[in-house]
Amino acid sequence: MFKDLDPILHSQLRLAVMSLLISVKEAEFTFLKEKANATAGNLSVQIQKLKEAGYIEVIKQFKDNYPQTICKITSIGIKAFEEYVKNLQVYLTQK
């Protein structure tokens, strides 16, 4: 059982988004969609959940008259991600 694992992060798409955002300063929604191979609707829902948890910051703006969504990982998100990886490693070594 994944008792110690953060339920917010222990979801395939949310974990993919967090893994992408941990490596970069900020990324556009389209970049996350393309790299995570997700649908726009599903990704929007998961991004909203990560935002509500305070793990990511979402900036909505206009670029060349088109709406643009930028996502950034927050310090809380970095801490949660590091904790998740640490717990995962502990789990794997104990197994």
Add this chain to the structure above:
Amino acid sequence: MEQEKKLTEQESLHLITMMINKAKESYHDTGIGAIMWGTVIAICSLVRLSEVQFDYKLPFDIYLLTLVAIIPQIFISIKEKKERKVKSYDDPYLDYIWLGFGICIFLLIYISNNIFGEWGSWANEYKNITGRSASFRFNEYVAPLFLMLYGLPTFITGAACKFKPMLWGGIFCWICCIVAIYTSIKIDLLLTAASAILAWLVPGIIMEKEYRMYKKEQAQLNV
């Protein structure tokens, strides 16, 4: 990607590794700026070499081409920034390093022109009094200073972006810098052209090729 799929611990780790690698691979410079600067500096050095070799003078200073090249560089930078879907942590630092490099180059030109102006008149006076030319020629020592500066941002960019052609290009500039201390101005100009080609033009062409391949792959994925 199905959001509800249950993940095992191995799958989680695999997903994290895969996504981190995907994010790392997503940085693709168009290489156009590097190609342009490599070409411009190589042309300037080779034209100046031909001026020295064949003893003629163009009606304008060929190095003014570097000032003209700033204009397309501004447009290239704006276009690349607009097209970029992701910003890495290194981006602002690299931008500042290249900006600082540009400022240093223009300061070095300003300093060397001033010193050369002063030193030139002293050397002429020395020749008038003693009848011998001064053994120290200031202009012979300018090229190593430029080569030293060329190497720095190139080496840092190559290291930060894990792009070996640029990393080696930076090292090549520093090797040429050492060699240029002991060579005549003609060889110095050849070394400057070779450095510009190996440090910027060749890596730029490789970057541009990789960028085109990346774009092609993306287009195929989106079909």
